[in-house]
Amino acid sequence: MPPSDIPRTLPPMKDLTTENITENVHLVNSQCTDPRLRYLLHRIVTHLHDFCLETRLSSEEWQAGIQFLTQIGQISDDLRHEMILLSDTLGVSSLVDAINHPRQPPATEGTVLGPFHTHDAEDMQHGAVLHSDPDATRLLVLCSIKDTQGRPVDDVKVDVWEGDSKGFYDVQNPNRAGPDGRGVLRSDSEGNFFFQAIVPVPYPIPMDGPVGKMLNALGRHPNRPGHVHFMLDKPGYDLLITALYPRGDPYETSDPVFGVKESLIVDLSTVEDEGMAAKYGVKVGTKLLTHDFVLLSEQEARELRRKNAVEAMEKQGRKVVFHKDLPIPADN
Amino acid sequence: MPPSDIPRTLPPMKDLTTENITENVHLVNSQCTDPRLRYLLHRIVTHLHDFCLETRLSSEEWQAGIQFLTQIGQISDDLRHEMILLSDTLGVSSLVDAINHPRQPPATEGTVLGPFHTHDAEDMQHGAVLHSDPDATRLLVLCSIKDTQGRPVDDVKVDVWEGDSKGFYDVQNPNRAGPDGRGVLRSDSEGNFFFQAIVPVPYPIPMDGPVGKMLNALGRHPNRPGHVHFMLDKPGYDLLITALYPRGDPYETSDPVFGVKESLIVDLSTVEDEGMAAKYGVKVGTKLLTHDFVLLSEQEARELRRKNAVEAMEKQGRKVVFHKDLPIPADN
Numbered sequence: 001m002p003p004s005d006i007p008r009t010l011p012p013m014k015d016l017t018t019e020n021i022t023e024n025v026h027l028v029n030s031q032c033t034d035p036r037l038r039y040l041l042h043r044i045v046t047h048l049h050d051f052c053l054e055t056r057l058s059s060e061e062w063q064a065g066i067q068f069l070t071q072i073g074q075i076s077d078d079l080r081h082e083m084i085l086l087s088d089t090l091g092v093s094s095l096v097d098a099i100n101h102p103r104q105p106p107a108t109e110g111t112v113l114g115p116f117h118t119h120d121a122e123d124m125q126h127g128a129v130l131h132s133d134p135d136a137t138r139l140l141v142l143c144s145i146k147d148t149q150g151r152p153v154d155d156v157k158v159d160v161w162e163g164d165s166k167g168f169y170d171v172q173n174p175n176r177a178g179p180d181g182r183g184v185l186r187s188d189s190e191g192n193f194f195f196q197a198i199v200p201v202p203y204p205i206p207m208d209g210p211v212g213k214m215l216n217a218l219g220r221h222p223n224r225p226g227h228v229h230f231m232l233d234k235p236g237y238d239l240l241i242t243a244l245y246p247r248g249d250p251y252e253t254s255d256p257v258f259g260v261k262e263s264l265i266v267d268l269s270t271v272e273d274e275g276m277a278a279k280y281g282v283k284v285g286t287k288l289l290t291h292d293f294v295l296l297s298e299q300e301a302r303e304l305r306r307k308n309a310v311e312a313m314e315k316q317g318r319k320v321v322f323h324k325d326l327p328i329p330a331d332n
Numbered sequence: 333m334p335p336s337d338i339p340r341t342l343p344p345m346k347d348l349t350t351e352n353i354t355e356n357v358h359l360v361n362s363q364c365t366d367p368r369l370r371y372l373l374h375r376i377v378t379h380l381h382d383f384c385l386e387t388r389l390s391s392e393e394w395q396a397g398i399q400f401l402t403q404i405g406q407i408s409d410d411l412r413h414e415m416i417l418l419s420d421t422l423g424v425s426s427l428v429d430a431i432n433h434p435r436q437p438p439a440t441e442g443t444v445l446g447p448f449h450t451h452d453a454e455d456m457q458h459g460a461v462l463h464s465d466p467d468a469t470r471l472l473v474l475c476s477i478k479d480t481q482g483r484p485v486d487d488v489k490v491d492v493w494e495g496d497s498k499g500f501y502d503v504q505n506p507n508r509a510g511p512d513g514r515g516v517l518r519s520d521s522e523g524n525f526f527f528q529a530i531v532p533v534p535y536p537i538p539m540d541g542p543v544g545k546m547l548n549a550l551g552r553h554p555n556r557p558g559h560v561h562f563m564l565d566k567p568g569y570d571l572l573i574t575a576l577y578p579r580g581d582p583y584e585t586s587d588p589v590f591g592v593k594e595s596l597i598v599d600l601s602t603v604e605d606e607g608m609a610a611k612y613g614v615k616v617g618t619k620l621l622t623h624d625f626v627l628l629s630e631q632e633a634r635e636l637r638r639k640n641a642v643e644a645m646e647k648q649g650r651k652v653v654f655h656k657d658l659p660i661p662a663d664n
Contacts, residue, residue, distance in 0.1 A: 003582050004418010005553035012585030014592050016423070018430045018640075021356055021590060023424035028586075031551035041550065045422055047379040052427050053479050054648060055375055056641040056659050059432045070415045081403045087394070090377055091348070091357035093538060098350045144446070218373065219363035221337035250335050253344030254360075258353060260346050285402045306447075309388045327388050 022049040040329045049116040079171040081115035085211045088112055088257035105297045110242045111259040116169040124183035127281050129183045129196040136165035136198030139287045140280055144192040146294050152191025159184050159231040167203025199287050200226030202251050206244045222256055225249035238301030339363055353383040371660045389549025403542045411503040413447035417543045420444055420589035430486035434636040441572045443591040448501040456515035459613050461528040463513050468497035468530030471619045472612055477523040478626050491516050491563040497533025531619050532558030534583050548603045554588055570633030
């Protein structure tokens with residue numbers, strides 16, 4: 001009698017060839033009882049096998065790919081996220097963000113999280129200075145948050161982070177003692193928040209790891225246009241991960257992580273008014289970034305996601321059902 | 333004037349959406365001067381993006397995937413090859429082997445390398461004992477190597493490895509001092525070699541890492557049918573990575589790494605003859621495995637690979653050219 005862990009419902013599997021192995025892997029994975037995971041695996045296996053078949057992937061290339069992915073894991077830790085960087089540089093992060101956080105006007109567009117977000121940023125007061133960097137050009141950041149009906153949204157958790165005047169994030173400093181260039185604020189009762197950042201500068205994504213080697217092999221430059229990251233989070237609203245890019249950066253139209261959107265490019269101005277300078281605790285002449293964020297409600301985002309999912313599945317000729325709010329083909 | 337690292341030949345890139353990001357990533361990667369790498373990246377990006385689009389991959393799923401792949405790298409080292417195990421359990425390794433080492437009768441079929449091959453196996457003499465395992469059932473392995481015309485092939489480097497009587501490879505022993513259950517022989521002037529292995533037993537692939545978690549989530553059992561691995565290598569012949577599986581293993585038709593082929597299943601017999609026992613230095617009654625390997629020449633394998641590649645590309649409606657012996661579409 002065969003052991004009990006052998007599925008009796010599956011046909012015996014042997015003599016797999018380039019012609020029949022894919023369907024056999026699908027058969028084995030069809031034992032998965034979670035319909036969404038089953039669908040994801042079906043698509044992953046199909047794409048992986050199709051890739052090997054259509055490229056006739058060589059054993060050496062397979063070995064190089066195994067090593068490349070392994071090394072990406074090995075260079076990663078709590079502060080270095082090389083796998084995210086790979087996803088970013090292949091356009092996957094930007095695409096996943098667009099799928100999950102669809103926007104329609106007047107909602108603020110999202111962009112890539114990037115590999116430099118951390119969870120140790122400290123709470124800070126409005127007006128606080130984000131950076132200890134003494135060489136940077138100070139930038140007063142003055143923002144409002146509204147919903148799509150134009151109503152202010154208070155008590156939004158605003159997580160901000162940016163690199164320093166040399167283009168490095170704190171996590172890239174091997175002697176990092178704690179967070180620098182990052183902080184968490186809350187929007188006030190009128191939906192406003194402000195803090196002192198620095199004028200962001202372009203910077204290369206980390207090139208000393210496997211992803212850097214890949215970009216070099218592809219002949220691609222690593223320089224991101226300067227930007228300040230924002231993550232706006234409040235229950236009932238769709239999470240907004242975005243960034244603002246001062247206009248005129250040389251890398252504005254060739255971002256290696258595919259994150260720039262015209263609506264996120266901002267014109268910096270200058271604090272001219274003494275009253276304003278006093279109000280926000282900066283000197284006259286300080287650079288100024290103002291921006292009005294607009295959040296989608298969770299419900300609005302959910303409806304947009306569902307509508308887009310149904311359209312995408314129908315384009316493949318598939319009827320869709322939803323499982324825990326995620327689409328699976330009806331015939332899965 | 334823009335910096336010199338910005339490609340002037342590419343159109344400006346901004347406002348990427350789910351509709352246009354894929355073609356823009358292709359455009360940036362089209363700067364790659366290696367036509368084969370350019371083709372591989374084109375297909376990788378297409379499949380990754382299609383996967384995200386057709387599944388509407390959620391941010392949480394993306395994050396889980398990033399962590400899964402990162403952890404696979406982190407658990408890997410010189411002796412543990414978790415990324416190979418992932419490739420094995422998704423049928424990719426078996427497929428890549430079939431693509432790269434196509435066989436036609438009378439050539440011996442290949443199968444997966446698996447994650448347990450090492451490069452520190454010691455040279456051993458014919459008749460040597462592979463294992464120090466005192467609990468194992470000894471197995472005399474008696475083989476010949478011929479070419480497709482039936483001529484013996486001498487001086488083939490024969491790398492053999494197998495698990496112990498409990499189903500563990502030496503590299504799974506945390507106190508491993510050196511190789512055990514592995515060795516390297518050379519075929520003699522008549523193309524023969526022999527050694528003492530043990531009767532292989534079924535064993536679970538390592539389940540204490542991310543791949544084990546995946547198999548559990550998919551409801552798949554981890555047990556490979558027992559086998560002895562062989563790698564046969566000689567310049568002028570196509571590398572043969574294969575394994576022999578004693579008939580009747582309970583997991584013979586549900587191998588989690590998709591490696592079993594009917595032609596690689598062997599019937600064990602017993603050394604009955606005193607003369608034979610004396611000749612090979614074993615006792616009468618020792619279990620016996622005999623097998624005749626047949627190697628393809630490098631030229632035969634190359635022609636088969638090319639023929640299969642042209643057919644596969646033409647099936648996609650593509651004309652093929654070869655670059656360093658690997659196919660790329662003529663319009664790449």
